[in-house]
Amino acid sequence: MIGGNQILNHEQVKILTEDVLRLYGYDFTDYTKASLLRRLNQLCLLDNFASFAELRYRVVHDADYLQRFVEKITVNVTEMFRDPEFFAHLRREILPKLGTAPFIRIWIAGCATGEEAYSLAILLHEAKLLHKSLIYATDINPTVLEMAKKAIIPMANLKSYVENYQLSGGKADFSLYYTANYNWVKLNSELRDRLVFSSHNLVTDASFNSFHLILCRNVLIYFNTALQAKVLTLFDNSLETLGYLALGSKETLRFSPLAPNYTQVGNEKIWRKMK
Structure with a gap:
């Protein structure tokens, strides 16, 4: 673990988003670094990845997992007549x-x-x-x-x-x-x-x-x-x-x-x- 519940650091997030762009065409490289880091660490906890290497291997080698990855990176909080x-x-x-x-x-x-x-x-x-x-x-x-x-x-x-x-x-x-x-x-x-x-x-x-x-x-x-x-x-x-x-x-x-x-x-x- 890195700093409590943190498994990934900013450099690893950068590597992973470059992988996703190269392999799948989804460009998250200009999302704010703090938001990406937080959401990817949450993903590691939810899906029981103990290291950056485990998460990266799954993303790179399992195209079906990409949908799960995109779901957790993008923000889907909404409600009717919000505000x-x-x-x-x-x-x-x-x-x-x-x-x-x-x-x-x-x-x-x-x-x-x-x-x-x-x-x-x-x-x-x-x-x-x-x-x-x-x-x-x-x-x-x-x-x-x-x-x-x-x-x-x-x-x-x-x-x-x-x-x-x-x-x-x-x-x-x-x-x-x-x-x-x-x-x-x-x-x-x-x-x-x-x-x-x-x-x-x-x-x-x-x-x-x-x-x-x-x-x-x-x-x-x-x-x-x-x-x-x-x-x-x-x-x-x-x-x-x-x-x-x-x-x-x-x-x-x-x-x-x-x-x-x-x-x-x-x-x-x-x-x-x-x-």
């Missing part, structure tokens, strides 16, 4: 302006298991905009995308999701949006039908459409400064003039070279592209 005031701001200030467009294209980057995408679909439904909207929800992790496509959430999470919904300004009976089945609830197909879930790697993949709203919340904090700049440029290239970019509570556009082209909307981490 209710953010969704309240979307409801009050942003969606009415988007509603003037003949068709609304939205990109949720780093969608994890899809709770944010379904939350936004509910907001669009209540604003009577869902019929002319399409939400592209992307993630690097194929496992969470498969979960997102099923539109199923644990019954145990429902109470907090309903509370978040109400705090975001939701007035409807939330049970209108799902069918209960023992320990799970399945969200309605009318929400699912306006969502496109697909794999997209923010590190290596290009822009794939032009959007009126892009949400990427609590993803950039795991990237180093250079990679943050690269991803923000990708979003800028993907966003229509007068479109909106929403980031996480600890993320900002303020110090980016792109900042002069944007104006912050209210107190939320939402910026409007002015030129």
Whole structure:
């Protein structure tokens, strides 16, 4: 062991991420070093690797294990209507302006298991905009995308999701949006039908459409400064003039070279592209 529960050090993490890039094309080399070190040490503990050599051998020689590796490196923490005031701001200030467009294209980057995408679909439904909207929800992790496509959430999470919904300004009976089945609830197909879930790697993949709203919340904090700049440029290239970019509570556009082209909307981490 190195320092308590630490099995890997920073140099070993660097070697492993270079292996993964060379062998499989997944580029984690510009993720923040502290986050990678923490998550890979957690992986060693969970899967009983006693040394760096054991983990490296498994990753290099077992392509099936790669999916497990990617799951633990990428961040999949999410919930419906997370940060209710953010969704309240979307409801009050942003969606009415988007509603003037003949068709609304939205990109949720780093969608994890899809709770944010379904939350936004509910907001669009209540604003009577869902019929002319399409939400592209992307993630690097194929496992969470498969979960997102099923539109199923644990019954145990429902109470907090309903509370978040109400705090975001939701007035409807939330049970209108799902069918209960023992320990799970399945969200309605009318929400699912306006969502496109697909794999997209923010590190290596290009822009794939032009959007009126892009949400990427609590993803950039795991990237180093250079990679943050690269991803923000990708979003800028993907966003229509007068479109909106929403980031996480600890993320900002303020110090980016792109900042002069944007104006912050209210107190939320939402910026409007002015030129």
